[in-house]
Amino acid sequence: xxxxxxxxxxxxxxxxxxxxxxxxxxxxxxxxxxxxxxxxxxxxxxxxxxxxxxxxxxxxxxxxxxxxxxxxxxxxxxxxxxxxxxxxxxxxxxxxxxxxxxxxxxxxxxxxxxxxxxxxxxxxxxxxxxxxxxxxxxxxxxxxxxxxxxxxxxxxxxxxxxxxxxxxxxxxxxxxxxxxxxxxxxxxxxxxxxxxxxxxxxxxxxxxxxxxxxxxxxxxxxxxxxxxxxxxxxxxxxxxxxxxxxxxxxxxxxxxxxxxxxxxxxxxxxxxxxxxxxxxxxxxxxxxxxxxxxxxxxxxxxxxxxxxxxxxxxxxxxxxxxxxxxxxxxxxxxxxxxxxxxxxxxxxxxxxxxxxxxxxxxxxxxxxxxxxxxxxxxxxxxxxxxxxxxxxxxxxxxxxxxxxxxxxxxxxxxxxxxxxxxxxxxxxxxxxxxxxxxxxxxxxxxxxxxxxxxxxxxxxxxxxxxxxxxxxxxxxxxxxxxxxxxxxxxxxxxxxxxxxxxxxxxxxxxxxxxxxxxxxxxxxxxxxxxxxxxxxxxxxxxxxxxxxxxxxxxxxxxxxxxxxxxxxxxxxxxxxxxxxxxxxxxxxxxxxxxxxxxxxxxxxxxxxxxxxxxxxxxxxxxxxxxxxxxxxxxxxx
Amino acid sequence: xxxxxxxxxxxxxxxxxxxxxxxxxxxxxxxxxxxxxxxxxxxxxxxxxxxxxxxxxxxxxxxxxxxxxxxxxxxxxxxxxxxxxxxxxxxxxxxxxxxxxxxxxxxxxxxxxxxxxxxxxxxxxxxxxxxxxxxxxxxxxxxxxxxxxxxxxxxxxxxxxxxxxxxxxxxxxxxxxxxxxxxxxxxxxxxxxxxxxxxxxxxxxxxxxxxxxxxxxxxxxxxxxxxxxxxxxxxxxxxxxxxxxxxxxxxxxxxxxxxxxxxxxxxxxxx
Numbered sequence: 001x002x003x004x005x006x007x008x009x010x011x012x013x014x015x016x017x018x019x020x021x022x023x024x025x026x027x028x029x030x031x032x033x034x035x036x037x038x039x040x041x042x043x044x045x046x047x048x049x050x051x052x053x054x055x056x057x058x059x060x061x062x063x064x065x066x067x068x069x070x071x072x073x074x075x076x077x078x079x080x081x082x083x084x085x086x087x088x089x090x091x092x093x094x095x096x097x098x099x100x101x102x103x104x105x106x107x108x109x110x111x112x113x114x115x116x117x118x119x120x121x122x123x124x125x126x127x128x129x130x131x132x133x134x135x136x137x138x139x140x141x142x143x144x145x146x147x148x149x150x151x152x153x154x155x156x157x158x159x160x161x162x163x164x165x166x167x168x169x170x171x172x173x174x175x176x177x178x179x180x181x182x183x184x185x186x187x188x189x190x191x192x193x194x195x196x197x198x199x200x201x202x203x204x205x206x207x208x209x210x211x212x213x214x215x216x217x218x219x220x221x222x223x224x225x226x227x228x229x230x231x232x233x234x235x236x237x238x239x240x241x242x243x244x245x246x247x248x249x250x251x252x253x254x255x256x257x258x259x260x261x262x263x264x265x266x267x268x269x270x271x272x273x274x275x276x277x278x279x280x281x282x283x284x285x286x287x288x289x290x291x292x293x294x295x296x297x298x299x300x301x302x303x304x305x306x307x308x309x310x311x312x313x314x315x316x317x318x319x320x321x322x323x324x325x326x327x328x329x330x331x332x333x334x335x336x337x338x339x340x341x342x343x344x345x346x347x348x349x350x351x352x353x354x355x356x357x358x359x360x361x362x363x364x365x366x367x368x369x370x371x372x373x374x375x376x377x378x379x380x381x382x383x384x385x386x387x388x389x390x391x392x393x394x395x396x397x398x399x400x401x402x403x404x405x406x407x408x409x410x411x412x413x414x415x416x417x418x419x420x421x422x423x424x425x426x427x428x429x430x431x432x433x434x435x436x437x438x439x440x441x442x443x444x445x446x447x448x449x450x451x452x453x454x455x456x457x458x459x460x461x462x463x464x465x466x467x468x469x470x471x472x473x474x475x476x477x478x479x480x481x482x483x484x485x486x487x488x489x490x491x492x493x494x495x496x497x498x499x500x501x502x503x504x505x506x507x508x509x510x511x512x513x514x515x516x517x518x519x520x521x522x523x524x525x526x527x528x529x530x531x532x533x534x535x536x537x538x539x540x541x542x543x544x545x546x547x548x549x550x551x552x553x554x555x556x557x558x559x560x561x562x563x564x565x566x567x568x569x570x571x572x573x574x575x576x577x578x579x580x581x582x583x584x585x586x587x588x589x590x591x592x593x594x595x596x597x598x599x600x601x602x603x604x605x606x607x608x609x610x611x612x613x614x615x616x617x618x619x620x621x622x623x624x625x626x627x628x629x630x631x632x633x634x635x636x637x
Numbered sequence: 638x639x640x641x642x643x644x645x646x647x648x649x650x651x652x653x654x655x656x657x658x659x660x661x662x663x664x665x666x667x668x669x670x671x672x673x674x675x676x677x678x679x680x681x682x683x684x685x686x687x688x689x690x691x692x693x694x695x696x697x698x699x700x701x702x703x704x705x706x707x708x709x710x711x712x713x714x715x716x717x718x719x720x721x722x723x724x725x726x727x728x729x730x731x732x733x734x735x736x737x738x739x740x741x742x743x744x745x746x747x748x749x750x751x752x753x754x755x756x757x758x759x760x761x762x763x764x765x766x767x768x769x770x771x772x773x774x775x776x777x778x779x780x781x782x783x784x785x786x787x788x789x790x791x792x793x794x795x796x797x798x799x800x801x802x803x804x805x806x807x808x809x810x811x812x813x814x815x816x817x818x819x820x821x822x823x824x825x826x827x828x829x830x831x832x833x834x835x836x837x838x839x840x841x842x843x844x845x846x847x848x849x850x851x852x853x854x855x856x857x858x859x860x861x862x863x864x865x866x867x868x869x870x871x872x873x874x875x876x877x878x879x880x881x882x883x884x885x886x887x888x889x890x891x892x893x894x895x896x897x898x899x900x901x902x903x904x905x906x907x908x
Contacts, residue, residue: 009645023790026783027868036776043774072779073873075685100778100873511773571678590675593695608680 036070036077038106038131044068044079045511047089047490050468051445052400052422053148054081059310062122063115064147065108065154067134073100074535078512083107083139083153084184089491089514091183098513098535105134107155110165115154117145117169123152130157135176138162143171153179189493189516192449192472199427199451203383203405210334210356213285216241216260222249229253229268233261250293252276258283260334268324269293275348279327285334286325295322296343298372298393311422314399315379321345321372324362327352331380335360342392345372353380357387364392368415368437373397377404381426384409394419395433398426406431416442417457420450424468429453436460440478443467443489450489457481463502466492473497477623483507484525490514496619497521500627505529505568508609513537519619522568523549524577524631529568531607538610545611547618550577561613569608643730644738651742661746668704669754671696676758685766685780687873689758690788694865697792698858701751702799702827708747709803710820712739713905714810722905732906740804740898744797751796752789759785779872787868795861798890799827801897802857808904831856850881857893860886 005013049057049064057064067086068079078099080086089095090102109132110125118124121144137155140162145152156162162173219236223245226232230251232242236259246265252274255261258281270276270293277286300320305312322344327333333355340346346362349355357375365371371392375384381403388410389395395411397419398404405427411417417433417440420426424447433440433455440457443450446468454475457463463478466489477498478484484502487494488509497520499505505525506517509532518541522528528548531537539546544561551566551573567573572591575582585591618624655661672693676682679692713736716722725735763782806823810816835852838844844852853859863881871880 006645008649012648022786026786026790029783031779031781031783031872039774043772045773070776070778074778075775076773077776103778590696591678 035104038068039077041066041068041079044077046079046081047085047469047512047514049081049085049149050422050424050447052424052447055310055422056148059308060119060122061124062147063108063125063129064123065110065129065152067108068106068131070103070105071099071101072103074512076511082147082150083155083179084150087179087182088184090180092491092514098538106131107134107137108132109137109157110154111156111158111161115165117143121146121169123147123154132157134179137176138173139176139179140166140169140171140173141179141182143169145169145171150185189470189472189491192451192470193474193493195425195449196427196429196451196453196472199403199405199425200407200429203385203407203427206354206383207356207358207385209354210285210332211336213260213283213334214262214287214336216285218243219259221245222266223247229261233257233259244289253278255279255281255284255286257281260285260287261289262287263289266290267292270295272296275323275326277325279325279330279333282330283332284327284330285336286338287334288337290339290341291324292341294324294340294342294344297322298344311400314421315350318373318376318397318399319348319350319378321348321376323348323376326350327355330355332356339363343371345376345392346374346389347376348373349375349377349380349382351379352377352382355380355382357382357384360387362387362389362392362395364390364414366391366413368393368413373419374411374414377401381405383407388412389414389417397421398423402426405429411436411440413437416440417460418442419444420447421445423447423450425449427451427453428455430455432456433460434458436462438462439465440481441465443471447471452476462486463499475620477620477627478502479627487515487517492516493518495519498523498620498623498627499528500524500624501631503527508532508537516541517546518542518544519546519615521547521549521618521620521624523547523618523624523627525549527568527574528577529609531569531609536608536610538612540610540612543613545613545615547615548577548611550575551611551614552576552583553616560616562616564614565610565612566614567608567610641734643728644734644741647730647735647738648741648745651739652745655742655746661750664704664707665750665753668700668750669757671700672754672758673761676761682758682762682765685777686759686762686782686785686788687780687870689762690785690865690869691873693755693758693788694862694870697755698862699828701792701796702802702824702858704750705747705796705799706803706820706824708743708750709800710807710816711813712743712804713807713901714813714816717808717905718812733902736804736808736898736902736905740801740901743800747796747800748793752793755789755792759789784869784872788865791861791864791868794890794894795857798857798861798894798897801894801901802827804901805897805904808901827857831858835859850879851885854881854886854889857890860889864890 064081068077108129110129113125113127115125123145138159140154217240219240220232221243222229222232228251229249230253236242238258241260241262244263244266248267250269250271267290268276272293274295276291298321299317302313302317305316324340325335326348328350330352331354333352335347335357336359338360340362347357362374373393374389374395376397378399383405384396385407390412394416395414396406400422403425406418407429409431411433413435415437417436418428420443422445439462440460442465448468448470450471452473456477458479460481463481463484465486469490471489471492473494475496479500481502483504484499486507486509490510491514494517499522501524503526505522506529517539548566553562553564572582572586675696676692681689681692806819810819863886866880867883
């Protein structure tokens with residue numbers, strides 16, 4: 001006879017049974033089948049569209065087809081404006097390693113929606129599209145339909161609707177597998193690198209063209225042929241020079257014809273009353289003056305505009321800042337050899353494509369809050385070079401000035417040295433900024449394809465602060481700032497920069513890591529690099545990483561790269577250049593073991609950076625040697 | 638007294654003895670500190686279950702057999718040295734019931750030592766892993782608590798297997814001194830030896846690319862690690878699935894588990 005089990009025995013049996021059941025169930029469940037549901041687009045981490053394009057789309061009610069991707073190893077849903085942007089991102093090398101594979105891809109579904117190619121063939125619909133799985137959709141490609149930056153690829157859940165749309169707007173209908181394997185003409189950061197030289201050459205050509213205005217024959221001499229500068233301009237025939245003799249001229253001048261206004265030791269004094277010289281004609285030039293007595297109105301009346309453009313308020317306010325010279329629709333305006341002392345702005349260029357500012361010094365207010373910009377350029381590409389800006393708000397402020405080139409200038413004691421708003425495809429090269437309140441170069445509002453090359457920023461709040469995408473940041477030297485370089489521009493290339501003696505060398509701040517950061521030198525920074533929210537960033541490209549002061553192999557390294565990875569966000573590694581004891585801890589078995597497997601799950605990791613092939617010698621050895629000598633000299637005095 | 642009663646009596650005696658042993662509390666505390674410390678240093682719990690497993694795997698592979706051997710290395714050797722086994726001969730208690738009872742008792746101790754901190758860590762992941770910002774819509778990706786439960790199950794099983802291996806050596810030892818030496822040797826073989834042997838075999842041509850999975854699955858540590866990759870970490874390495882043959886690994890673990898318990902019983906019986 002079997003006795004009844006005791007309570008203890010019953011409990012033990014129950015515990016074993018429950019454990020077996022729970023553990024068995026954990027293995028029985030298939031984890032691969034769950035597919036997340038789509039989320040509203042504004043809740044995704046958005047990529048792919050510049051703010052300027054987004055503003056244009058909103059303002060003109062253009063519908064941009066969207067894509068959202070759920071990655072297996074990335075916590076946030078990533079949204080792409082434009083199917084081409086999504087496909088380009090999905091096919092990026094290393095994409096899968098960083099984010100895992102896509103669990104689900106949804107695209108905008110225009111089926112049963114009143115979609116059409118409207119004004120200028122822009123894609124329009126009165127009812128916002130739903131979502132459909134990318135693999136289930138049919139796509140209309142190569143038709144007339146457009147979005148602000150590119151031809152539109154329009155997805156439909158229903159193939160019949162796609163065919164009907166193709167009837168109306170042209171194009172053909174294809175499936176996801178054809179879209180997925182297509183390559184799109186998207187400017188990548190590498191392309192921008194190749195554009196640096198062409199942009200420089202275009203700027204040089206613009207400058208050369210403008211400099212010819214210096215040689216126009218003199219038709220009027222102010223002080224001899226005319227009493228005032230304005231009278232001289234009024235009397236001069238087009239394509240001649242109005243020469244202004246030595247002396248001070250207390251007046252405001254309007255130039256409304258293609259003439260060159262040239263001073264010879266002359267001072268223009270606006271008597272504190274508005275802008276001193278206003279140019280409204282093409283191909284005019286203002287050369288060789290000292291300009292004083294500029295009005296102190298920093299911004300115009302924002303509400304004065306009746307334009308319906310989305311940026312009308314900015315245009316009116318910033319475009320009407322008091323200045324030494326203002327160009328309005330003055331293409332090819334040449335402003336050179338000016339010495340400006342201003343409580344507001346130096347030169348304002350509105351809609352003046354090809355304008356050139358060179359060899360100008362602008363002395364602004366001591367406190368940036370009181371003054372305004374050295375140069376404001378809006379709505380057209382200009383060239384600003386070989387000039388010096390001290391004080392005031394921003395050295396150069398760009399608003400929708402795509403393709404502008406800013407070269408060889410010096411910026412001292414401004415708020416920002418160079419400030420890009422809604423400006424894409426610009427070149428900011430070989431400028432020197434120091435003692436900037438906030439930042440040497442700052443790029444805002446998510447533009448694309450900018451190049452920031454060979455600049456030097458020192459003793460400032462921050463060095464170079466990027467945003468947007470597909471930009472090229474190279475060969476810059478940032479010394480003694482609070483934050484050397486912020487990599488908040490996605491899918492961009494950051495190479496051969498020197499970050500020396502900053503509180504923070506690089507602040508990695510994009511939520512989606514997609515940048516290439518390679519061959520930069522990090523030396524003597526309090527923190528070489530820090531990382532914001534988002535998964536692990538890998539700062540190595542094609543087997544080449546960066547030079548990290550302090551990083552070293554135990555056995556000494558013979559090759560160009562170290563065999564041990566370096567992580568500037570790791571609590572041990574980041575102290576290697578501060579204390580040698582960190583070496584001892586780094587060699588501990590547990591520390592080594594812990595690191596070994598970590599790269600398996602980069603998408604899940606937060607806030608960290610790893611360089612898998614750190615350089616054993618600096619990429620810019622001369623610059624580093626020079627900076628080290630300088631530091632030693634300063635320390636010894 | 639029935640045989641089942643004998644098993645139960647021994648089991649209860651072992652558990653009671655363990656409860657009286659304060660040192661186990663210390664071991665639990667140290668183990669918990671080590672596991673939480675490693676996970677925290679690795680940053681896994683903030684990321685999710687899979688990264689936590691990735692952080693833990695290396696240390697768990699060393700710590701779990703170590704704790705299992707600590708719990709089991711004297712389980713049979715001690716009573717044998719004290720002559721307790723000879724006394725038991727006079728009771729109507731078959732040696733399988735005795736060995737089974739001791740094993741079950743020590744298992745309860747071991748599962749508590751290993752399971753509690755790991756389960757607590759799982760709870761920590763559940764409460765801390767989450768998006769850093771709520772501005773954006775977030776989802777779990779392929780991460781899932783079930784993956785962690787799988788890891789827990791595999792690890793507890795691995796602990797039980799390590800304990801049974803410790804039991805064989807304990808039965809073979811016969812004295813406390815020898816028990817310690819044998820246990821240390823056994824621990825080295827389990828944690829390092831198997832992998833090094835496979836590695837050497839690979840180097841020497843004995844193991845090939847085709848047989849590597851099988852060879853790994855033969856060793857307890859290799860089989861355990863293989864199953865963790867197969868059942869848990871596979872989500873992190875898309876496109877790879879055949880880490881080791883699952884059937885071979887399970888078979889091998891069963892072999893080491895049941896085999897060493899049977900061996901323990903046989904050795905104890907012949908004493």
